[in-house]
Amino acid sequence: MALVADALQATIGASEPWPDDVLLYQQYKAEQITLPDCAQCLAVEAFLRMCGLRFNVKYKTNAEEMSPSGKVPFIQAGPYLVSEFDPVVGFGFSLSSEMSDTDRSEMRAYMSMLENILGNAEVMIIIMIIMLMIMMIVTKPRYGCSYPWPLNWVLAWRKQRAVVARLTANDWASKTMEEVTEEVHTCCLALSEKLDKKKYFFGDNPTELDAQVYGHLYTLLTTKLPGGPFTSVIREFQNLAEFCKRVDSAYFSD
Amino acid sequence: MGAVHAKAPPSGTLRDSQPTGIKTTSTFAPKKDDNVIKLDIDKIPVRVQRIVVDGLTRTKDDIVIREIRPLLNAKTFDELVHLSYNAKVKMERLGVFKNVVIAIDVSKDNREYGYEVLFEVQEFRRIDGGIHTSISNNDGSLDFQLKMPNILGRGERFSLDYTVGTKRTHGYSAYFKKPLNNNPDIFFGSTAYQFHGEYPWSGYKQTDRGIAFDLTFPTILGSHNIQWEGVWRDLRALTRDTSFSVREQAGHSLKSSLKHTFTIDTRDDPILPTVGMLWRTSQVQFIFRKHFSVLDIETFFNFFYYNFPSYLGQIFQMSLAGGLMRTLDPVASVSISDRFFLGGPLTLRGFNLKGCGPHSHDNALGAESYWLAAAHLYSPLPFRPGKGRFGELFKTHFFVNAGNLGNLDFSGCSKSFLCRVCVKMRWSYGCGIVLCMGRIARLELNYVVPMRVQKGDKANPGLQFGIGIQFL
Numbered sequence: 001m002a003l004v005a006d007a008l009q010a011t012i013g014a015s016e017p018w019p020d021d022v023l024l025y026q027q028y029k030a031e032q033i034t035l036p037d038c039a040q041c042l043a044v045e046a047f048l049r050m051c052g053l054r055f056n057v058k059y060k061t062n063a064e065e066m067s068p069s070g071k072v073p074f075i076q077a078g079p080y081l082v083s084e085f086d087p088v089v090g091f092g093f094s095l096s097s098e099m100s101d102t103d104r105s106e107m108r109a110y111m112s113m114l115e116n117i118l119g120n121a122e123v124m125i126i127i128m129i130i131m132l133m134i135m136m137i138v139t140k141p142r143y144g145c146s147y148p149w150p151l152n153w154v155l156a157w158r159k160q161r162a163v164v165a166r167l168t169a170n171d172w173a174s175k176t177m178e179e180v181t182e183e184v185h186t187c188c189l190a191l192s193e194k195l196d197k198k199k200y201f202f203g204d205n206p207t208e209l210d211a212q213v214y215g216h217l218y219t220l221l222t223t224k225l226p227g228g229p230f231t232s233v234i235r236e237f238q239n240l241a242e243f244c245k246r247v248d249s250a251y252f253s254d
Numbered sequence: 255m256g257a258v259h260a261k262a263p264p265s266g267t268l269r270d271s272q273p274t275g276i277k278t279t280s281t282f283a284p285k286k287d288d289n290v291i292k293l294d295i296d297k298i299p300v301r302v303q304r305i306v307v308d309g310l311t312r313t314k315d316d317i318v319i320r321e322i323r324p325l326l327n328a329k330t331f332d333e334l335v336h337l338s339y340n341a342k343v344k345m346e347r348l349g350v351f352k353n354v355v356i357a358i359d360v361s362k363d364n365r366e367y368g369y370e371v372l373f374e375v376q377e378f379r380r381i382d383g384g385i386h387t388s389i390s391n392n393d394g395s396l397d398f399q400l401k402m403p404n405i406l407g408r409g410e411r412f413s414l415d416y417t418v419g420t421k422r423t424h425g426y427s428a429y430f431k432k433p434l435n436n437n438p439d440i441f442f443g444s445t446a447y448q449f450h451g452e453y454p455w456s457g458y459k460q461t462d463r464g465i466a467f468d469l470t471f472p473t474i475l476g477s478h479n480i481q482w483e484g485v486w487r488d489l490r491a492l493t494r495d496t497s498f499s500v501r502e503q504a505g506h507s508l509k510s511s512l513k514h515t516f517t518i519d520t521r522d523d524p525i526l527p528t529v530g531m532l533w534r535t536s537q538v539q540f541i542f543r544k545h546f547s548v549l550d551i552e553t554f555f556n557f558f559y560y561n562f563p564s565y566l567g568q569i570f571q572m573s574l575a576g577g578l579m580r581t582l583d584p585v586a587s588v589s590i591s592d593r594f595f596l597g598g599p600l601t602l603r604g605f606n607l608k609g610c611g612p613h614s615h616d617n618a619l620g621a622e623s624y625w626l627a628a629a630h631l632y633s634p635l636p637f638r639p640g641k642g643r644f645g646e647l648f649k650t651h652f653f654v655n656a657g658n659l660g661n662l663d664f665s666g667c668s669k670s671f672l673c674r675v676c677v678k679m680r681w682s683y684g685c686g687i688v689l690c691m692g693r694i695a696r697l698e699l700n701y702v703v704p705m706r707v708q709k710g711d712k713a714n715p716g717l718q719f720g721i722g723i724q725f726l
Contacts, residue, residue, distance in 0.1 A: 062504055062505025065489070066501050066505065068491070154486070
């Protein structure tokens, strides 16, 4: 039923012009501790900017609960609410319409690899952070400022449980930090080889893959939270770091 | 000799009357025709020598002693019977005994005017349970209950409940009640609960998890209840079509509130009263970051009058209700689940359930104040079929309802404020049949004509069916 609704929404959305009052809802970044969500928000934002679509970002503490799918970010375009990266991409605007079918399927393959490896690696970090955060809440009330006691630690605990469940479902829960670092290394190596010396992954114009790579890598590179092991892995690949800087200056310079 | 003389008749009469137990009254004189000895029990002197309470296992002695101590002061036989009956009523109210039977006998050691009183009590079982149905707001639910009466021996009660409703509502709760000072009217209660409910008229669902502590005590005027409640509420949009103004409020919130409820209830029946009145006023203070943030006052008045020529059996009812909510803290906002809603087949008839007031894409948003008034005239069924039997459960009624709902601006003068309250009034009238389903619910089938409807209201002219306990 939800799938039908999504498909219907996408078709309806495509036939209409992009409205002026589009809002991108996401949580506050300062208190935002969920790295994968942060990466997703950044990817969607990068995609919309690459498409040259007008939108405003709106920060809400309860953005996650407001979202129809329960995940951030989501956009409000007129009467439609579209959440997460793939539905937003399917909403009607595409960066890959002029690409050949082979390129497009290759792009899909890279995107799913990215989601599987970097997505899970970020989740792995959250677990560490959440554990740290629970300890910190006792001493540092800063983390609990969006929710009053005792909701702050109840919600943190719930998030941790959901996150562990996700990792268990993907068979990642038993991996050690070294194994995860190895996976991240493989993923970055593949991306780095694909990017090579090009401006973007598929030539001179950005695609959905570029938006997503930027979202994940930028989040991992700039996070102030203890994501140490992966940051150093990514820094090993010079062209990826430069790619992030390039996208940042081209689309996020304002 | 006096002792022998006094012994036979009273004990004889008491043995006769014993099985009825409760029916003991002051007119205890033996019948004149079959008894030669005339006795005036008001004058028989009595000295209570022993009081035996049989059947106590878990109950602590002190609460029983407290209730039966006055018996020792009985001077005459009449007084003794009276005091024993009072003690029995008090003991039954403790919530400890299933039943209490009194037996009065002469004392075994043959002292002059010596009597002894025996209370045979039966305690409640240690664990009791049950399944029953309850009905509220056009929604039925099945309740499973496990209770432990008298858990600590002084009338304390602990119960566990699980509720499943027809509209995907479900909840658990644990409740502990302790009478204070061994008085069953003054008690302290504490509860922990989780409840999930769906509110389709506003397009949201909510899970509440909370704890509450309350104190109930009676005064000369009525009963008071003071409650502190802390609840974690998780509000979510019900469907994809939920209006954005409701969706915006989704998320977790913590509500801490102090509530005072004052109730006077003199009605003879909660579902279809014939005489009496119910007055309930509650005020809630929401506490947000150590300050009082929202004040919410709601009052409810129901009056029944039964003084027409009684053979016609007509009852007149007047009802008034109103609520007002005001934010005291500029940062605080009132969640949709705390707001007032108006409309429904048992309140403002002629409108859909919560169908009045501001809406956004078919979702009722509620408002911060309302008033509601109703007048009813009940009569028995025409030609009185089933008179004295099931026909008494049915009544026909004519009614007029009026009400309004809106957000108030306190900055303006009071005159324009009153104008606004009245100018957008809704009202309707109609007639129908009321059925009283035991003490569970009230069923109404009405034909309603909404006379004044405001923009955005969902009126429901014609036949309307309602079921519930609360009505106006």
